[in-house]
Amino acid sequence: MIVAEWKPIPELLASLKGHKNVLLVGCATCVAECAAGGEREVLTLAPVLKMGLKDQGQEVNIITRTLERQCEPEFVEELSEIAPQVDAIMSIACGIGMQLVAERFIDLPLYPGVNTTSLAIREQAGLWTARCAACGDCMLGETFGLCPVARCAKSLMNGPCGGTRKDGKCEVDENTECIWRLIVERAEAKGRLEDLVKVRPSKNWSNSGHGGPKRMLREDLR
Amino acid sequence: MAAAKKDKDFSPEIVALYCRQCLDAEERPQEGARQTKGFTARLVMLPCSGKVEAYQLLKILEQGADGVLLVGCPENACRFLVGSRRAEKRLTRAGQLLDLVNMGAGRLALKRAADLTTADILALAGQLAEQVKTLGPSPMKGDSL
Numbered sequence: 001m002i003v004a005e006w007k008p009i010p011e012l013l014a015s016l017k018g019h020k021n022v023l024l025v026g027c028a029t030c031v032a033e034c035a036a037g038g039e040r041e042v043l044t045l046a047p048v049l050k051m052g053l054k055d056q057g058q059e060v061n062i063i064t065r066t067l068e069r070q071c072e073p074e075f076v077e078e079l080s081e082i083a084p085q086v087d088a089i090m091s092i093a094c095g096i097g098m099q100l101v102a103e104r105f106i107d108l109p110l111y112p113g114v115n116t117t118s119l120a121i122r123e124q125a126g127l128w129t130a131r132c133a134a135c136g137d138c139m140l141g142e143t144f145g146l147c148p149v150a151r152c153a154k155s156l157m158n159g160p161c162g163g164t165r166k167d168g169k170c171e172v173d174e175n176t177e178c179i180w181r182l183i184v185e186r187a188e189a190k191g192r193l194e195d196l197v198k199v200r201p202s203k204n205w206s207n208s209g210h211g212g213p214k215r216m217l218r219e220d221l222r
Numbered sequence: 223m224a225a226a227k228k229d230k231d232f233s234p235e236i237v238a239l240y241c242r243q244c245l246d247a248e249e250r251p252q253e254g255a256r257q258t259k260g261f262t263a264r265l266v267m268l269p270c271s272g273k274v275e276a277y278q279l280l281k282i283l284e285q286g287a288d289g290v291l292l293v294g295c296p297e298n299a300c301r302f303l304v305g306s307r308r309a310e311k312r313l314t315r316a317g318q319l320l321d322l323v324n325m326g327a328g329r330l331a332l333k334r335a336a337d338l339t340t341a342d343i344l345a346l347a348g349q350l351a352e353q354v355k356t357l358g359p360s361p362m363k364g365d366s367l
Contacts (some may be wrong), residue, residue: 009322023233043277047284050322054361 001121002030002094003128004037004114006045012090013052015111021061021090024049024113025079025101027070027093034128036114037092039066045092045113070097076104083108119150126169129176136207136214142200144186151179160184232359234261234351237282238343240293241271243301246337256344261351263291263344271295271332272305276316279330283320286363289329289354291347296334306334326357 006012016022024046032038046062053060063082067075070093083089083105091098092113102110119132133150139157140147149155153172159180163171170176187193205211223322242251256263264287268274271294282290294306310332317327331350335342 013323040275042276044275044280047277047280048319048323051280051320051325052360055324122282156341 001033001119002096002116003034003118003120003130004031004092004116006036006041006092006114007112009052010046012045012049012111012113016049016053016060016088016090017056017058019060021063021086021087021088023063023065023071023079023082023089024050025064025089025091025093026066027068027091027097028066029069031069031097031114032066033122034120035126037094039160041092042066049090056104061122067093067097070094071100073100073104076100079105085216134208135203135205136211139203141199142195143183144190144192146179146183146186148179148183151176156180159198223342226276232288232355233265234288234354234359235286236261236289236291236347236351236354237264237266237287238267238291238293238347239266239271239274240291240338240343241295241305242267242269243295244293244336244338246339249339252340256340258344258348261348263347263351265340265343268306270300270302271309272300272302272314275308276312276319279316280312280319283325283329283360284362286360288357288360289348289350291323291333291343292330293334293338293343294332294334296336325361326364328353329355329360 008108024042026037026039026042028038035041040066046064050060050062063086065079065082067078069075070091086108088109088111089101089105090111090113091101095116098110118130119134120128120130123129130150131147136150148157148159152159153170154161160178164178164181165171165174168178168181170178184196187196239339245251251267253267256265271292274292279290280327292309294309297306300306313330313332316331320329321327331353332344
């Protein structure tokens, strides 16, 4: 899922300064799963913003909506009736959803309520960890299903580096496993350790953001 | 100074959310407003304190209540096993957010007890009312209860 986190409350309050009617809009898909932008979070953030602005001497009316998917135009269209009643929109969907709303309601200022941070899984209740970096040239087949691009702090193609801690954690974060240690262990367990010393072609980074904004075209679907 | 004193003299409005499992077996569940000396309590019965979400606690305060009391079962006596613990986590989360907007986490309280009567719940609400008096009336008062 796409993972996002609330921006700091003071930053959110500052962005809404001077607005009287605000539409706070969430998304019931990825950001709901990571407890940042679903209906529950919309309902949580709305009173917080209202109380925070009141504390700063500002009365604000906050209208709340949660779309099934904020990244699909058909769902964003549901806001067309309510949009004329507000003077600003705050979205707590991922950056994709936010941009679609901004594009559809171009006359209204759109403020991001969250920072979109990663493509992750819910590893435990209340803990999300990155699994994919959308690099555009998946190498999971060569790394035994463990992604060094997203899960190695240095995105090494040939780890582990010399900084792995004695307990197998990453030198950058004591709570993060050294993914190359896990890759080596998995290779050993499968009796395929020698696969890791094979020379591989260079990774094709041009299919990720390094090749400019990604554009995918399927003529058969147009 | 006079204004501060006046604030402390106000009669807080406390919303008391209580788990029905906390009640004494002989006690008939009560709901609605109770005017008591020094504060007003609005009793709301829940199937479990773990049913409460952080946003509900915040919404009640946003609408003008001075404090919210959540009454749950003793931690290891929850009929739904983890309801009472979930309630504490959610109340803590709501309290952290209240502190960020200068409302004060002290407007929320969780009490755990068993075999309660309505009078017991009102007494617990009274304790929160005294705590809330130090914070003053809710700045959100107006649209209110």
